[in-house]
Amino acid sequence: MSERVIPLIDQRLRSVAARVPSVLTPPGGLLADSMGRPLRDLRISVTDRCNFRCSYCMPKDVFDKDYPYLPHSSLLSFEEITRVARQFVAHGVHKLRLTGGEPLLRKNLEILIAQLAALRTVDGEPLDITLTTNGSLLKRKAQALKDAGLQRVTVSLDGLDDRIFRAMNDVDFPVADVLDGIAAAQAAGLGPIKVNMVVKRGTNDHEILPMARHFKGTGVVLRFIEYMDVGATNGWRMDEVLPSAEVVRRIQRELPLVPLGATTPGETAERWGYADGSGEIGVISSVTQAFCGDCNRARLSTEGHLYLCLFASQGHDLRHLLRGNVSDAELASAIAAIWQGRSDRYSEQRASLPPDAGTGTRRVEMSYIGG
Numbered sequence: 001m002s003e004r005v006i007p008l009i010d011q012r013l014r015s016v017a018a019r020v021p022s023v024l025t026p027p028g029g030l031l032a033d034s035m036g037r038p039l040r041d042l043r044i045s046v047t048d049r050c051n052f053r054c055s056y057c058m059p060k061d062v063f064d065k066d067y068p069y070l071p072h073s074s075l076l077s078f079e080e081i082t083r084v085a086r087q088f089v090a091h092g093v094h095k096l097r098l099t100g101g102e103p104l105l106r107k108n109l110e111i112l113i114a115q116l117a118a119l120r121t122v123d124g125e126p127l128d129i130t131l132t133t134n135g136s137l138l139k140r141k142a143q144a145l146k147d148a149g150l151q152r153v154t155v156s157l158d159g160l161d162d163r164i165f166r167a168m169n170d171v172d173f174p175v176a177d178v179l180d181g182i183a184a185a186q187a188a189g190l191g192p193i194k195v196n197m198v199v200k201r202g203t204n205d206h207e208i209l210p211m212a213r214h215f216k217g218t219g220v221v222l223r224f225i226e227y228m229d230v231g232a233t234n235g236w237r238m239d240e241v242l243p244s245a246e247v248v249r250r251i252q253r254e255l256p257l258v259p260l261g262a263t264t265p266g267e268t269a270e271r272w273g274y275a276d277g278s279g280e281i282g283v284i285s286s287v288t289q290a291f292c293g294d295c296n297r298a299r300l301s302t303e304g305h306l307y308l309c310l311f312a313s314q315g316h317d318l319r320h321l322l323r324g325n326v327s328d329a330e331l332a333s334a335i336a337a338i339w340q341g342r343s344d345r346y347s348e349q350r351a352s353l354p355p356d357a358g359t360g361t362r363r364v365e366m367s368y369i370g371g
């Protein structure tokens with residue numbers, strides 16, 4: 001087996017300064033990129049820190065005690081995040097997802113949620129606000145999050161086998177505590193709850209069926225995510241990817257499934273329903289079946305850099321505008337100019353890249369921009 005090369009890089013040094021264009025573009029509720037894809041979904045990373053060390057995301061040997069996490073002064077404040085989000089909403093965003101790192105590590109997150117929940121879409125509707133978490137702090141925080149205006153949560157859980165899960169999170173965190181968090185979220189009304197399972201062939205693929213059986217009929221939507229070549233530190237290899245088609249085949253054999261249509265344009269998951277009507281699952285085939293054609297997602301890093309693709313190697317620094325003397329109209333125009341120039345479609349191009357294209361490239365880490 002070849003040795004893995006895990007380059008240590010600091011992607012944060014490579015953003016370009018966002019600029020206010022000479023002609024301002026007043027937000028009109030619909031903003032298309034260079035391929036005609038509208039801007040609909042904003043993912044906001046509220047911290048680059050995490051209490052887990054999932055090997056596919058923040059491997060311990062890179063994200064150790066010497067790793068240069070962002071200092072507090074670099075983080076966008078809640079007011080700054082809300083101000084940026086307001087401009088995105090004016091451009092047509094109607095879904096916000098809080099992520100990280102582990103978003104529940106950010107102190108007083110409920111205050112941010114309450115501020116975001118007060119925003120309205122261009123049609124005057126409340127926004128769809130959700131959060132992705134590893135679930136470790138959910139039991140304690142679920143009710144406060146709901147009270148602040150959070151509508152739903154997605155919880156990551158890579159299996160029910162305690163030994164495997166403790167090894168995958170690499171901090172010995174038990175499955176039972178995540179399940180308690182999911183139960184607390186259900187009790188608080190943060191549903192429909194989604195559970196994300198990253199499938200790594202040879203590591204946790206034997207957990208696909210136990211997970212499907214466990215969540216079938218509970219109202220929880222289990223989603224299987226193909227292990228992705230995000231960032232530059234996880235030592236990704238194609239032979240560790242289990243294609244979603246195989247996930248569906250394995251479940252089908254025991255629990256018959258029928259295909260369901262997409263509910264919203266740009267949806268990342270392909271949906272399947274249990275034939276007996278007892279719920280649904282989703283598969284996210286980021287590696288084997290690209291869905292860049294209608295990708296409507298922008299990502300805001302913890303320090304206010306805008307990324308146009310999960311696999312981007314360069315961000316656009318909005319924070320210097322926020323902390324400079326720019327008006328909302330100028331900020332909105334700077335965002336418009338960046339989105340209008342977007343042509344990213346990494347997953348569609350992956351197949352034509354050399355097999356080691358990810359190794360040593362300077363892609364942004366997922367823990368920095370969120371999933």
Ligand code: SAM
Pocket residue numbers: 050056057099100101102103132133134135154155156196197198225226227228229230234366367370371
């Ligand atoms: N800490 C939170 C969590 O784990 O839910 C939120 C941030 S995490 C980066 C967001 C999602 O990305 C999680 O569902 C995680 O499993 C997924 N993820 C991280 N690295 C991945 C990889 N290499 N391939 C596929 N999914 C990945």
Ligand code: SF4
Pocket residue numbers: 050051052053054057058100101102134156367
């Ligand atoms: Fe932390 Fe989430 Fe990354 Fe795991 S996937 S290391 S929980 S940020």
Ligand code: SF4
Pocket residue numbers: 291292293295296297308309310311344345346347348
């Ligand atoms: Fe969107 Fe980039 Fe993923 Fe394609 S590769 S779906 S453009 S985030």
